[in-house]
Amino acid sequence: PEGIPLCVTISLSIGSSSMVKQNVLVRKLAAVETLGSASVICSDKTGTLTEGKMTMVHMWSGGVKYDVSGKGFDPTVGEVTRAGGASATSDKAVRSSLLAALLCCNTTLSKVRDEDTGEEKWEPKGNSSEAPIVVAARKVGFSTDEVNREYKRVLEVPFSSSRKMMLTVTEMDSRTKICDNGLQLKEGTRYLTVCKGAPNYILQDCSKWVTETGEVLTLEDSKKEEIMQVIDEYSSKALRVLAIAVHPMSALPFDPADDEVTLDSKFKGCCEDLQLVGLVASIDPDRDGVKESVASAHGASIRVVMITGDYLKTAIAIAKNVGILSPGDSDECAVDCSSLRPEGDYISDAEIDALTAQTKCFARAKPEDKIEIVKSFQRQGFVSAMTGDGVNDAPALHQADIGVAMGIQGTEVAKGAAEMILTDDNFCSIVSAVEKGRTIYAGIQKFVAFIMSVHIAEVLQIFVCVVADVPVMRTPLQILFLILVTDLPPSIALGMEPGDKSILKMRPRPKKEPIMLGWMWQSSIMNGSILTAVIVGVYLVCLVHYCDGAIFQKDIMALDGFEAKLAKARTVAFISLVFSENIRAYIARSFDQPFYRNFLGNVEMQKAIIAAQVALYLAVLVPFFSDTILGLRGLDIGWWGWGVSLLGPVGTVVLCELYKVVTHWQVQQYQERLRKQQEAEAEKYRQDALQQAAAKKHGGKAGGIGPKDVHLGFDSQFKDKDASKKTKQASWGRVLCCPFFPAVRMAMN
Known part of the structure; x- marks a missing residue:
């Protein structure tokens, strides 16, 4: 049917437009359809699952733990205290x-005026990870602007996902201490290297540590273990921990005038013999609604995987907070990405698949790790959505089935590689987009089934007339009118059908599943046959009434004034068909639910049907349209003709709704087959993962992971058979409660 491509394009366009209101900007129209089959969401943590507004709450320095009070970015609220509440603002450590x-930060803190309220508020400008440092430093008297004026930076090595730290070199101008009541510098110190980054990475390069009094001691293994315990303690509270280390230098280890010295060489030259100064621990609150959205994704049989650059224990704590990790999950559900490359090179595809088949949280991830994780999910049959914001994330976004870039913190390169952009950087928007994608796809299925059923009916009606030697019941212009007025507007309205409330309780459709399934084709053919039967019946009754009992073409053509008599019969059949197709549009809103359920829920459908009815009355009652163009006689059929025309929609609604009992059973069978298939595949991958781990443990070689073109299953949390049974029973009840079917209800009971 020629209307399907137009309706699909309009449906996808309207759907992508409505997604903008949900903070999702679709760059590629096909992504709207792909969203409906998404089966795994790989999400960043900072700014997506969390607010990205970090506040320092603890710090460790010189072997002493400190608390930092005050939330938000206002440095005038709260202070740094020791255990017990004693102020530590002036402590040397x-x-x-x-x-x-602060010397290793590029973020500034200043007051800005709120455009809405007119009030002034403190706001950081720069990296969200540095914001808590800038605020806490301001609480003890260090202003970013003053520090930048007083201390000259001569080198900066930016943070990278491979180094996991940032490095700066600052001129000390023969200072004897870093600041008033601060760390003492040895004689001859002209430059100070400061490293800020991941604690486990920085500790590897530290050979000394600074005590509370400023004394520099050798970092023994026992002390390093004690510091790691502090890091683990903070991390297990879902805090992001950064380590601060320094290295005083009397001269630069490279020639500043030599342009051939690479940045990596400068980094290696300065990042030696580091002295650990302290640890800072910041909290990044979970976004409102994220936990509920993760639960909704799980309910929709969508795996949610967190991929973050954070320390493993921090990642685990946050994953538990938002519901990605369950209390009963094993340790294998969260891994450090070094497991993917234990000796530098990535392990085999089979081993990666075994790892990703059970892992929900990846920590210390690099951008290239994201690519391997996405490829692994795709090998296993997942349809993956991947989030990213940096330039280095672009390859992973491009590799994923649905690349999702951040609109606020995302780079232009990341946005260009993505299929969709989150304008609010919020994970909840991804789940909303998946729900909308499923709704749009379901709408496409509905209007395709509707168009196919009415076109099958129109073809069959003409075919029956030709075979039975009965005058064809409509002219080519009348057929064109039906296509433009009766078929297209309701089809577009079906594409805008509001989503079923249970759409996120269904499983994702397999990636290669066709739009029209076998039971949908059967439904379209049966509904088309029902339309054919009732309209042909109405037409034959009208031929008998208007044509003096004649129904065959030769007999009718022998009558006096047969054109007018035949036109009356065609008019009644035409009106009845328009009525029937309009009621069929309402029936097509659901394959298995009664048509009156939420009857007025689709406003666009009401508009389409009203437009079709107005066009119908103009076509049959206005002489210019009826007589001259369409050959109809609406003014001559009388009340009898209008009454008989109602037999079509009445017969259609009764018979089509009765057939929904069969369709409902087919839908339930389809969902059950899909559930069993996906759970079987999930179990297979779990067993393969166990075999892979056992083979690796004993030094053997495990086999492959299994078929690659399958729709991967999900964890046991999606195997609620009792809930499935209850849903099935409730759905049967809703179908059989239709007042048209008391006999059916009795039979089913």
């Missing part, structure tokens, strides 16, 4: 750690 950290 605190001042040394925070100033050193």
Whole structure:
């Protein structure tokens, strides 16, 4: 049917337009359809699952733990205290750690005026990870602007996902200490290297540590273990921990005038013999609604995987907070991405598949790790959505079935590689987009089934007339009118059908599943046959009434004035068909639910049907349209003709709704088959993962992971058979409660 491509394009366009209101900007129209089959969401943490507004709550320096009070970015609220509440604002260890950290920051803090309220508020500008450092430093008296004026930076090595740290070199101008009541510098110090980054990476390069009094001691293994315990303690509270280390230098280890010296060489030259100054721990609150959205995704049989650059224990704590990890999950559900490349090179595809088949949280991830994870999910049959914001994330976004870039913190390169952009950087928007994608796809299925059923009916009606030697019941212009007025507007309205409330309780459709399934074709053929039967019946009754009992073409053509008599019969059949197709549009809103359920829920459908009815009355009652163009006689059929025309829609609604009992059973069978298939595949992958782990443990070689073109299953949390049974029973009840079917209800009971 020629209307299907137009309706599909309009449906996808309207759907992508409505997604903008849900903070989702679709760059590629096909992504709207792909969203409906998404079966795994790989999400960043900072700014997506969390607010990205970090606040420092603890710090460790010189072997002493400190608390930092005050939430938000206002430095005038809260202070740094020791255990017990004693102020530590002037402590040497605190001042040394925070100033050193500030020397390795590019973020500024200033007051800005709120455009809505007109009030002034403190707001950081720069990296969200550095914001808590800048705020805490301001609480002990260090201003970013003053520090930048007083200390000249001569080198900066930006943070990278491979180094996991940032490095700066600052001129000390023969200072004897880093600041008033701060870390003492040895004689001859002209430059100070400051490193800020992942604690486990920085500790590897530290050979000394600074005590509370400023004394520099050798970092023994026992002390390193003690510091790691502090890091684990903070991380297990879902805090992001950064380590601060320094290295005083009397001269630069490279020639500043030599342009051939690479940045990596400068980094290696300066990042030696580091002295650990302190640790800062910041909390990044979970976004409102994220936990509920993760639960909704799980209910929709969608795996949610967190991929973050954070320390493993921090990642685990946050994953538990938002519901990605369940309390009963094993340790294998969260891994450090070094497991993917234990010796530098990536392990085999089979081993990666075994790892990703059970992992829900990846920590210390690099951008290239994201690519391997996405490829693994795709090998296993997942349809993956991947989030990213940096330039290095672009390859992973391009590799994923649905690349999702961040609209606020995302780079232009990341946005260009993505299929969709989150304008609010919020994970909840992804789940909303998946729900909308499923709704749009379901709408496409409905209007395709509707168009096919009415076109089958129109073809069959003409075919029956030709075979039975009965005058064809409509002219080519009348057929064109039906296509333009009766078929297209309701089809477009079906594409805009509101989503079923249970759409996120269904499983994702397999990636290669056709739009029209076998039971949908059967439904379209049966509904088309029903339309054919009732309209042909109405037409034959009208021929008998208007043509003096004649129904065959030769007999009718022998009558006096047969054109007018035949036109009356065609008019009644035409009116009845328009009525029937309009009621069929309402029936097509659901394959298995009664048509009156939420009858007025689709406003666009009401508009389409009203437009079709107005066009019908103009076509049959206005002489210019009826007589001259369409050859109809609406003014001559009388009340009898209008009454008989109602037999079509009445017969259509009764018979089509009765057939929904069969369709409902087919839908339930389809969902059950899909559930069993996906659970079987999930179990197969779990067993393969166990075999892979056992083979690796014993030094053997495990086999492959299994078929690659399958729709991967999900964890046991999606195997609620009792709930499935209850849903099935409730759905049967809803179908059989239709007042048209008391006999059917009795038979089913």
